[in-house]
Amino acid sequence: MDLEARAHSEHPDELRLWLRLLTCTQLIEKQVRNGLREQFATTLPRFDLMSQLERAPDGMKMNELSRRMMVTGGNVTGITDQLVTEGLVERVDVEGDRRAWRVRLTTRGRRLFNEMAQQHEAWIVDAFAGLSAKEITQLHKLLGKVKQHSHQQLAETV
Numbered sequence: 599m600d601l602e603a604r605a606h607s608e609h610p611d612e613l614r615l616w617l618r619l620l621t622c623t624q625l626i627e628k629q630v631r632n633g634l635r636e637q638f639a640t641t642l643p644r645f646d647l648m649s650q651l652e653r654a655p656d657g658m659k660m661n662e663l664s665r666r667m668m669v670t671g672g673n674v675t676g677i678t679d680q681l682v683t684e685g686l687v688e689r690v691d692v693e694g695d696r697r698a699w700r701v702r703l704t705t706r707g708r709r710l711f712n713e714m715a716q717q718h719e720a721w722i723v724d725a726f727a728g729l730s731a732k733e734i735t736q737l738h739k740l741l742g743k744v745k746q747h748s749h750q751q752l753a754e755t756v
Contacts, residue, residue, distance in 0.1 A: 626725045633721050638714050643669075645718070647677050648686070648703060648711040657690055657702030686710060 631642050650666050651658065658666075664674040678701055681687040686707030692698040703711060726734055 626722070629725065630718060630721055633717065634714065637717060638710070640714070643667075643673070644677055644681065645711075645714055647674065647681070648707060649715070651687060651701060651703045652708065652711050652715070655702070657700035659692065659698055659700055663701060681707065 627642070634640050634642060634645055646667055647663065650663055660671060660674055660678070663678075664671045667674060678687060678689075682689060685704055687701050688704050689699040689701055692700055729737065
C-alpha cells in the first residue's frame with residue numbers, strides 16, 4: 599500500500615494532495631532507478647554525482663560535492679572511488695592545498711553522462727505523458743505558488 603492509499607476522505611484535501619505528490623515522486627524515481635540500472639548498469643546516486651560534476655567542468659572539491667548532494671563525505675568518497683576505477687571521473691590536485699583535490703568528469707565520463715542525461719530526460723517526459731501541455735504548465739504554476747509560500751514561511755521562522 600502506498601502512502602496515498604492510507605489517506606481517507608476524512609483527511610484534509612491538503613494532506614491527500616501531499617501524499618499524492620509523494621506517491622508520484624516515488625513512482626517516477628523508481629522508474630528512473632530501474633532504467634539507470636537496466637540500461638546503464640548504474641545507480642541514481644552515481645548519476646547525481648556525475649550530474650553535479652557535469653555542471654562544473656573544472657571539477658569540485660569533495661566537500662562541495664557532498665554539500666551539493668546533501669550526503670556525507672563518506673558517501674561521496676565511495677561513489678567517487680568507483681567512478682575513478684571505471685575511468686569516468688578523475689581526481690586532480692588543488693594548487694596550494696596538498697591535502698585536497700578536485701573531482702571532475704573524464705572525457706569518457708562526460709560522454710556517458712550525456713547519454714544517460716538524454717535518457718533520463720526522456721523518462722521524465724514520459725512520466726508526464728498523461729498530461730496535456732496546458733495541464734503541465736498549469737501544474738507547474740500551481741506548484742510554484744506552493745513553493746513560494748513554503749519559502750516565505752521558512753524565511754519567517756528563521
